[in-house]
Amino acid sequence: MSRGASIASTFGAMILVLAGLVIGLFNERAYQAGRMQALTAQAEVLAATVEPAVVFFDRAAAAELVGALEADPQIDAVGVYDASGVKIAELGRAPARSAPPSGVGANLAPLARRHAVTAPIMHEGKAIGRVYLHSAPDAAVLVVQRHAGIALLMITAVLLVALARGARDSELRAAREAGLRADELARLNADLEQQVQRREAAEDALHQAQKMETLGQLTGGIAHDFNNLLQTVQGALDVISKRPDDLERVQRWSRIGLDAAERGARLTSQLLAFSRSQKLEMRPIDVGAVIHRLHELLPTVLGGGVEVQFQTDGDERPVVADAVQLELAVLNLCINARDAMPNGGRILVSVLSEHIEDDLELSPGPYLRLSVADNGVGMPADVKARAFDPFFTTKGVGKGTGLGLAQVYGIAKQSGGLARIESSAGRGTTVTILLPQILKGLQDDAPASATPDPEGGASARVLVIDDDEGVRAFICDVLDLNGYDCLAAKDGEAGLSLLARESVDLMVVDYAMPGMSGAEVAAAALALRPGLPMIIASGYAESAALEEALGRPVDLLRKPFDSSALLARVAKGLRERTPPVTPAQAPRR
Structure with missing residues (x-):
């Protein structure tokens, strides 16, 4: 070989080595980017899948969904968290490889050859939690496969060319496989999104069914009240028509008739509010006023044999909640309490203020404690543990959907609080809704003056x-x-x-x-x-x-x-x- 040819060969080999190094670096970056993209897609799929479980804080369902990832050898740690950072479910292949206990960031940077990602869990446009995925380290054979070609290129230009071509072909095959896998993941993700949408639609229908179930229980007692109200109005008008000149009697029966009509209007308004299907209206409300509106309705709905008492400390501050949903929650709790007292009993509805400091589930601050307590049969431990689970009910077929207590829990969470149950067999049940109080005042809903317009x-x-x-x-x-x-x-x-x-x-x-x-x-x-x-x-x-x-x-x-x-x-x-x-x-x- 001539010197010129040798120089050319050496120069060509150097060029090939440099080209191989550049190609190897590019392929390594593409490989890592592909892994990160696939891991991110898996995190988003998992977030969409566990969304219903996080909404209802169903640890068992979340654990089952997370456990399905154990079959993927490239995943060594998984975590599911709610909005406050509480871990709901996790998966770890070894004690040293587990999801962080709390405080996972919105984005985690790659660590050496291991990658960690998070994805938000969205519900109705709001983040209600997040998932955490951590990839397993590359197997030794994969590391050797990716870098052996570069090492051999430095030994001989011929082997460099051959191995570079083989490595390139291998990477292309891997890229094609990654593309196919990404397409498959996209298809699976689309299927999961459709399933989630169908489930959300079914849950919305069931929530409305729960409203109508409660409405059905309302109408039985209210029909009797409406007949009495109509009798009062009809009687008042009859007396007035027969004695129009008796001014005192006319005034007295006018007041009686107007009062009966006003009570009928209040009952109608509550029935319409309960049956209406509408979005939540979160605003500052006076819980005491909400409970006061139930004073007339509850005895009618609950029937005889049940004594309803109300307790308040008169020191409530506003909370941010949907007034109709909160009223419906209290009504559901009272109906559940009545059903737990087949021989009659006492229900206590209390609204009290308290300051919470040391509570693992609540931030320190002022809270409103809304409780419904009964002296009924109570719950055994296994029933109490599942009381807030969606669709769980101890009532017979056709007696309830099992969504009542789940709705109570959801309403409390939407308002930034929580719901708790205290119960034991034979000792009655107390369901408590804790809602954070706010310093901002209530909206002024005072009616406008009835004085005609001076210009009118x-x-x-x-x-x-x-x-x-x-x-x-x-x-x-x-x-x-x-x-x-x-x-x-x-x-x-x-x-x-x-x-x-x-x-x-x-x-x-x-x-x-x-x-x-x-x-x-x-x-x-x-x-x-x-x-x-x-x-x-x-x-x-x-x-x-x-x-x-x-x-x-x-x-x-x-x-x-x-x-x-x-x-x-x-x-x-x-x-x-x-x-x-x-x-x-x-x-x-």
């Missing part, structure tokens, strides 16, 4: 659209007696016809009417008179749905209402109107 009254014209003649006449009489000029229409078409040719300052429209609904009438009225103040009267419509349909805030007046509530809303609407509302070509008549 005799000079304001109100259009009333309602298909019920009695309701229409009541509204117009109240408005006439208070100085308003009232136009009346029995349906949407007649009302819009009046609006097109008459001067109108405010419109009161019923929501549920034959033909055009109240929402359709309101939309058409706004097209004729942009900015026209309006009040939509309804016994069951949702303000959120109306606002979405109209694209603007809606003043919803819930039926039944009295004259004070009507006048307050009319005065408020006239005060807040944005002039001009009335076209110049529509003079008053």
Whole structure:
């Protein structure tokens, strides 16, 4: 071989060595990136899979899902944590290889040839926990396989070329296999996401079924109460119609009839709130006021033989929760307590404030302790241990879904607190909901003044659209007696016809009417008179749905209402109107 050829060969070998080193480094980075990507995908799949178990704090279900990863030799540690860092389930192949006890970060950097990743566990757009995966170290044969080619390249250029080609082919095969595996993982992940979505839909349906089950238990007792209320109202009107000149008797029976109608309205409002399917409305609420609304309802629902007592220290501060869901939780607890006392007994509902310092599950601070205690049969230890598990029930078929206590636990967790059970066989049961108190005050829900608008009254014209003649006449009489000029229409078409040719300052429209609904009438009225103040009267419509349909805030007046509530809303609407509302070509008549 000539010197030139030798130099060329040496130079070529050096180039091949350098090229081999560059290729080896690139392939090593690609390999590690592929492993990290696959590990991240596995973490995301696991997070989606264990989400229902974390929602219900089901350690057994979480452990079963985590245990499935034991078949993967590349995984040596797995951990599942809730939002506060409490470990729910874990997997470790050796004492030295286990998930951290707490405080896992959102991102962990690679450690030598071992990798650790975390993935958030999401529920309804919020992170409720996280999973932790740690990969096993590379097997020695894999390390040798990846780096032997580079070592041999430094010995001989020929072997370098051959081994580099073999190593490259091997890496390409591995890359193809990794791609196939990634595709398979993506397919499995898509399948898991569909399963999770189906399960969430099923759980939503079951939650609504639990509401309707509770509603069914409500209606039996309330039907009797409604008959009594209707009898009172009918009797009052009958006495008044026969003795209209007896002023004292008329006033007394008017008060009795109005009081009965008001109690019926409260019962109807609670039934509608319980049966409604809607998103949680988390806001500061007064728990004492929530419990006070149950004072009349609970004796009716629970029936005779059960004595209900209420206890409060009068020192509660607001908590952030959904008032309807919390009311439903207390109602469910009281129904469970009644069922645990087949021969009757006593239920104590208490609302007390306390300051918690040393509690492993709660942060220090002021809490509200809401408890429902009974002196019933109690629970044995094995039943108590599973009481908060979803779908677990000791009741017979058709007697309950097993979601009641699970909902109570979920409501407590959503509010930043927790629920606990104290019970033993023969000694009764106490279920306690601990909710963190806040310093921020309650929202001011005080009703507006019922005084007519000083700029309205005799000079304001109100259009009333309602298909019920009695309701229409009541509204117009109240408005006439208070100085308003009232136009009346029995349906949407007649009302819009009046609006097109008459001067109108405010419109009161019923929501549920034959033909055009109240929402359709309101939309058409706004097209004729942009900015026209309006009040939509309804016994069951949702303000959120109306606002979405109209694209603007809606003043919803819930039926039944009295004259004070009507006048307050009319005065408020006239005060807040944005002039001009009335076209110049529509003079008053």
